[in-house]
Amino acid sequence: MVKVIFKPENIEISCEYGDNLLEVARKANVFIDAPCNGNVSCGKCKVKLIKGKVDTKKSHHIKDEEWDEGYILACNSKVIEDVEIEVPSKLSSSMNKMKIEDLSTERDKQIFEKSKKLILDNNMKFKSYVRKDYIEIDIPNLDDNISDFDRIKRHLKNNLGYTKVFCRLQMLRKIPHILRKGSFKVTITHIPRGSDRTTIVNMEAGDTTDRLYGIALDIGTTSVAACLVDLYKGELLAKASSGNAQIKYGADVINRIIYATKKDGLEKLNHAIIHETINPLLKKMCKDSGIDKDEIIAFVCAGNTTMSHLLLGVYPDYLRLEPYIPTFLRAPFIKASELELNINPETFLYIVPSVASYVGGDITAGVLSSGIWSSEENVLFIDLGTNGEIVFGNKDYLMTCACSAGPAFEGGEISCGMRAASGAVEKVEINRDTFEPILKIIGSNQPEGICGSGIIDLISEMMISGIIDRRGKINKNINSNRIRFDEHGIGEYIVAFKEDYEIEKDITITEVDIDSFIRAKGAVYSGAATLITSLGMDFSIIDKVYIAGGIGNSLDIEKSILIGLLPDIDRSKFSYIGNSSLMGCYLTLMSEDARYKLEECASSMTYVELSVYPSYMDEFVSACFLPHTNIENFPTVKNILED
The missing domain is CATH 3.10.20.880 (Ubiquitin-like (UB roll))
Structure with a gap:
């Protein structure tokens, strides 16, 4: 046996000779961000070896000066003797600092009231099934x-x-x-x-008929948000949110599915979501509202299809294997005691039904709360999160698809990318003459990385200022200390110098990062385009575009169009609809009529499998450009680029 001490918390654990350092950290409950789940592709699990030796290899993710200082990748290191490891604070604390929308902002309160009115306007009653x-x-x-x-x-x-x-x-x-x-x-x-x-x-x-409470819960791949509801008054008594503790097993659903196939992997993922994520949120809300956990007797939750499987401890591997078959789309009512949820053990858990392997209950709940099902107009619904799901339709039909955007919108697969937490750059402007950036940072004066909305801003600003061309390649003719190239000729733009902000290292975006993000935005745009063209239509038919997901609150529509993430149509058609999944869970919790409508929406959505759709790959390749290979699809961008 060998001993590992994780600094600065001084957490000590014994392990076997040759054990993987990332897995040792997981066993010790030390959070180390590993979006790629340890396949050495993201470079995010960078830690510092203070004492002792490990069996490791230098990766291209580690610069020479970092290697000399003792930095290693946890996923690429085996413990061969007693060691001390320093985990950078931004790794260990990033999950708990995430900026999560949970119906708390003024804009979300307006969305909340609008969704409630939608139910009443369609002659549905607010009456719980309990x-x-x-x-x-x-x-x-x-x-x-x-x-x-x-x-x-x-x-x-x-x-x-x-x-x-x-x-x-x-x-x-x-x-x-x-x-x-x-x-x-x-x-x-x-x-x-x-x-x-x-x-x-x-x-x-005694008589306690004036006290009836329930929980609405949105289980996102990256974050989890919940609210405690007075089922008589419809009031939100408490709200809570946190990162999804499953993050330590991978940033996206594919990596988590793969981890679930390992020994004890499914049990660890199930434990992470219930005991490390949901139960602490429930405890906090009960404490904040002064309600006993046994008084909670209704529970509605939604998540993507993989999250629903992992919540119930159901083997998920067939979701990722052709022909992509889930074990269930509609789960039976589950007793809270069966999942060890910290509420009344007799409470039944209602899981919002999914549509397909990659279109889950979170989208069904979003469709309910957005009101597409009652709209006379053509609505495009885009959920921008760790996964990219799209719905198009109106009261007569609903079409849906999922695109493999990956974790880029949450900062994954980007060298200095991070989730929307304190220290994340969320907005960027670049001076056209000096190429100097102006940064807006979440909750801090010191940047730690760049989140999804910041990356969109940054790439669009770099394109407009001429730092990159439409392929995403950096202009070698620009004379600026913010642009440099490595020995392989790969360029990078320095967003923040370490000396200017007194941080550990420069925050940069590389050509590799830009290429990864272009593929992610291309997947979303091509998914929407394919979905609409499958009906013999084009983007001109759209009356409204609803943007949901955590990134939407800080999303700059104009810049999203500039890079080709969103279609170049009238900007007034775009609106952000907040955490539509959580809102849909609330409506389902409050109204039995809404639950029937929710199930009707799930049954009526037609799923388009993009991977086998004939024209999708051509559309995707065309969209992997800034903004698109066919600039005529983006007339306003064309005008800007020609000025």
Whole structure:
């Protein structure tokens, strides 16, 4: 056995000789960002060897001066003796610092109210599927000595018309104590199934019919957001959000699926989402609102198809293998106790149904809250997150697809990329004469990296200022200390000098980074174009474009069009609709009618598999240019470039 100490927290763990350093960190619960899940392709798991030796190789991700200082890639190193490892603070803390939208901004509050109004305007009722009733039961005596449960069933049959009443073992164990604590005057929480059948999920002494609570939860690949809801008033009593702890096993769904196939991999991923992510959020919200966890008796959550599988601990590998078959699209109602969720164990978890392997319940929930299903106009819905999902349609039809954008919009696959957290550059302007950048940084004066919206700004500014050409290649004729080339001729632009900001190293964007991002934006644009042309239409038919996902809040529409991420159409057609998945979960939680509409949306969406669609690859290749190989598709960009 050998010993590893992780600094600066001084976390110590023993491991076997030859164990992979990244896996050792994971076992020690030390978070090291590894978007590529340890295949040595991203270079993000860079740590510093302070003491001891490891079996490692120098990677192109590590510069000569870094190598001399002891920097190594955790995923590319084996522990061969006692070592001390320093984990850069920006790696270990980035998950908890993520900037996550959770219905808290003024703009999101307006979106929230608009979605609620949508339900009412379509003659749907805000009425939960969970019921609460105060009942006063006959006190037993020697002449009326039937069992406690039979006594409850008799009362419900005679007074509420339920001829079939059920409860589970954990509830049965509570009944004798609660009945006598309340002198047989109690409040039951139950879920009716038709007019004559119901299941009791909770019981409280006295009259508590004014307290009914539920959870809406959005499980994103990168982040998780939740809200605690008063089901009577529809009010959000508490909100909480955090990074998805599964990040340490890979930034995107493919890497997590691959990790799930390893020994104990599925169990670790399941533990990460439930015990390291969801339960802490639930605990925080209960504490903030003063509500006991047993009072939470309704739960709606949405995530992409992979996240739903990992939440339930269902083997996901067939999702990524042709013909891309999920184990389920619609999960049965799951009891909270089965997943060890920290709420009332009798609460049923409703998982929003998915559409296909790569179009999940988060998109179904987004379609519900966006109102595409009731629109007379043609709406293009784009969810820009770790995955790229697109929906196009109106009240008459809904078409959907998923594009393999990868984690670039979350800063993955970009050398200085990072998620939208404190220290991330989220907006950039470049002086056309001096090539000097002006940076807007999230919550700090010191940049640590560049998030998705910042990368879009940066690439568009570099193109307009002539630093890069339309292929994304850096202009070698520009005389600026912000432009340099390595020994292989690969160019980079220096966004922030380490001396200017007193940071560890320069923040740069390389031609390799730009190429990766161009492919990501090309995947989104070509996906939307293919979806619309499959109907014999083009972008001119679009009346509205809804942008959802974490990146949308800081997204510059004009610059997104400049690089060819979004179509060059009237800017007034674009709008950001916030965390549409969380909003859809809220509506489903509050309204049984909305849940029926949600399931109807899931069933009616037609999925287009881009990988086998004849013209998709040609469209994708054309979109891997700034803004596009056919500049006529972007007339306003053409005018700017010709000025």
